[in-house]
Amino acid sequence: MKEIITKAIVIRSVLYKDNDKILTLLTPQYGKISANLKGANKPQAKLKFAGQLFCFAEFNIVFYGQNGTVKTASEIESFFDISKDFKKLSIGSAILEISDKTTKDGENCYSFFLNTLKALQALVYSQTNPKLVLAKFMLESFKFSGYGLYLDKCKSCGAKFNSNIFLNIETGAFVCSLCKSQECMPVSLGAFNVLKVLNNTEYENLKSISVHEHHLDEVLVILNANFTGKFEIILKSLKNL
Numbered sequence: 370m371k372e373i374i375t376k377a378i379v380i381r382s383v384l385y386k387d388n389d390k391i392l393t394l395l396t397p398q399y400g401k402i403s404a405n406l407k408g409a410n411k412p413q414a415k416l417k418f419a420g421q422l423f424c425f426a427e428f429n430i431v432f433y434g435q436n437g438t439v440k441t442a443s444e445i446e447s448f449f450d451i452s453k454d455f456k457k458l459s460i461g462s463a464i465l466e467i468s469d470k471t472t473k474d475g476e477n478c479y480s481f482f483l484n485t486l487k488a489l490q491a492l493v494y495s496q497t498n499p500k501l502v503l504a505k506f507m508l509e510s511f512k513f514s515g516y517g518l519y520l521d522k523c524k525s526c527g528a529k530f531n532s533n534i535f536l537n538i539e540t541g542a543f544v545c546s547l548c549k550s551q552e553c554m555p556v557s558l559g560a561f562n563v564l565k566v567l568n569n570t571e572y573e574n575l576k577s578i579s580v581h582e583h584h585l586d587e588v589l590v591i592l593n594a595n596f597t598g599k600f601e602i603i604l605k606s607l608k609n610l
């Protein structure tokens with residue numbers, strides 16, 4: 370038997386049997402952990418909060434072999450307000466899905482964890498456009514996965530960009546009109562500039578950025594295409610944005 374105490378965010382929660390829940394927890398030092406939360410679905414359950422998505426708590430988990438069971442949990446910060454606003458909820462769900470898909474079991478992922486935490490904090494507390502938070506979160510997720518976007522010049526020939534910019538979906542590189550191939554999608558200068566600004570802006574300062582909604586929508590299409598190209602996963606939660 371092994372016992373650990375760790376901070377964690379509940380990124381997936383699935384009902385199991387009648388009253389238990391199987392949680393997927395994102396932790397800073399152990400990566401993703403799967404743990405059973407017994408009796409979480411009972412009306413009077415003391416640890417009911419710990420079975421809900423977006424819960425950020427300190428968990429005490431006991432392992433018998435590979436299987437973890439939550440012994441206790443104490444809430445650190447509540448992000449449940451995200452669920453009260455439909456737009457925030459869809460963006461929040463996308464953040465959790467991306468966290469789940471880009472991190473591995475049992476691997477130290479401090480920067481991934483911090484990125485998810487900052488994004489949820491920006492989503493719940495600030496007046497920032499939720500789509501901006503998601504775009505920033507995706508940009509940072511690419512960085513931490515080793516797929517950071519290069520936004521200075523054409524990745525192929527090194528030329529400075531004028532207004533003709535293309536994204537190669539297979540390589541994730543932005544290229545000029547001379548270097549574009551069949552796998553490229555056009556990117557407007559407006560959307561490209563939003564990406565550059567976002568790349569250099571911390572979560573705390575996102576609220577000071579003003580962007581056109583159509584540029585932001587294009588940015589999310591670009592980031593989503595790049596995500597599918599890199600991770601070979603289609604994000605379910607982005608379909609409804």
Ligand SMILES: [Zn+2]
Nearest residue numbers: 523526545548
């Ligand atoms: Zn070029």
